[in-house]
Amino acid sequence: MFVNYKLPILNINSLVSIIIPNYNRASLIGETLDSIIIQSYTNWECLVIDDGSSDDSENIVKGYTEKESRIQFYKRPDNRPKGANACRNYGLEFSKGVYINWFDSDDIMHPEKLKEQIKSLESNKFPFSVCQSYEFHNNLKNINLRYCSLKSENPFEDFLSKKIVWLTQAPLFKRSFIVENNYMFDEELQAGQEWELFARILFDYTNYGIVEKPLVYVRRHSDSISDGMSNDRMWNYYLARRKIYDRFKLKLSSKAKISLYRNFLFFFKCFVREKDFRRAKIIWMTNLRQCPELFLKDHFNLAMGCVFMCFFNKGDGYLSRVSLYDKK
Structure with missing residues (x-):
């Protein structure tokens, strides 16, 4: 289900909007927000959209908003479908950045992520940039490079066949590109939503920036939504x-x-x-x-x-x- 929410195209110089859906991540989201706060690139805003958490997530995030004005807390309204996709789309409506980075509430940004990817976009005409990722369990002492090829002469076909792969956290998008093409997350899907969105994008656009550096730490743990498959x-x-x-x-x-x-x-x-x-x-x-x-x-x-x-x-x-x- 795709809804055109008539998002405004804003022109705030190089502001990055980081949009994070959250559901019951009270024990982890602080580490995610800490990694954003120490970004070497400082012109950002972070919008946390809560999906009806029953734990202490709201108090944790509001504690950050009191100390850091760039962090904002919102709740998904009851008239929007439950799920991370609706939260991501809802957060986009409030965002003001020239760039958009959707992120997850249990993952960690490398301190240079925003800086490196903005450099990639501002030096070229690409609509978005992707980077490599690390995987880790519990803490950053045990990390593995989640190496996947990012380059392709036929990105759409190679994305379908998994010759190139990236996850939700890796791309940094130009807001105008997202808004003008109505590249919203499909709110009917409860899994596979980022794959579906990126496939749509790659069918239309084959040129994108590549940063061959791991700039995201993707957490793997027992209650990760990425583990197991019901x-x-x-x-x-x-x-x-x-x-x-x-x-x-x-x-x-x-x-x-x-x-x-x-x-x-x-x-x-x-x-x-x-x-x-x-x-x-x-x-x-x-x-x-x-x-x-x-x-x-x-x-x-x-x-x-x-x-x-x-x-x-x-x-x-x-x-x-x-x-x-x-x-x-």
Whole structure:
């Protein structure tokens, strides 16, 4: 669901708006805000949008707003859908910056992030810049470079096939670029939303700035929303791919279509293994049935995989016979 909220295009010299959705991160958001406060680039504002937290998040953030005027606290209004996407879009409405950086409430900024990426944008005509990231557990003493390629001659296709990858925190956008193209987060999605947004952007724009430095620390921990994948989360990841397929169906190259069909087949198999046959059937009816690269024997094997999983709790032998990775 995309809503045009008629956001104003403002002209405040080089101000960066950092927008952070928050839900029950009282124990972590302070570390995130501390990393923003020590940015070497100081012309920023940070908008924390609370998504109905039941912990002490509000008091924690308000404590920061009392000491640091650049930090602001808002609550998602009741008439907006629950979820980080609505919070991100809502925060954008209040933002005043020339640049926009969506960030997460449990991650950490490298002190040079804003400075390095603004330098990348101001020295070129790029609409946004992306950077590398670190991953860490619990504290910054144990970090690993989450290296993913950022360069591509065909960013949209390579983003679909995961040859290039970046997360929500990595891009710094020009506000005018976001507003003029109405690049809002899809508020219907509860997972996969950043992938869906970036895929939309890369379909339209292939030029962007690259900073080959890790300027974000992405936290991995037991209650991270990035860890594990429930059936509901998996379904939203599928829906994100389906939205991109439906949106650009008539304009997709054969390579892009194959990448998306591989995703559909992957999620179909996952739901069959989880015995969520209702969702598996929807994927087959909506996407796999029309895939020109799947033949009668493939559909037979998928059907037998469902039958054997349903009645005998096994069926991987049939499912594994169907693959689209030999297609180009």
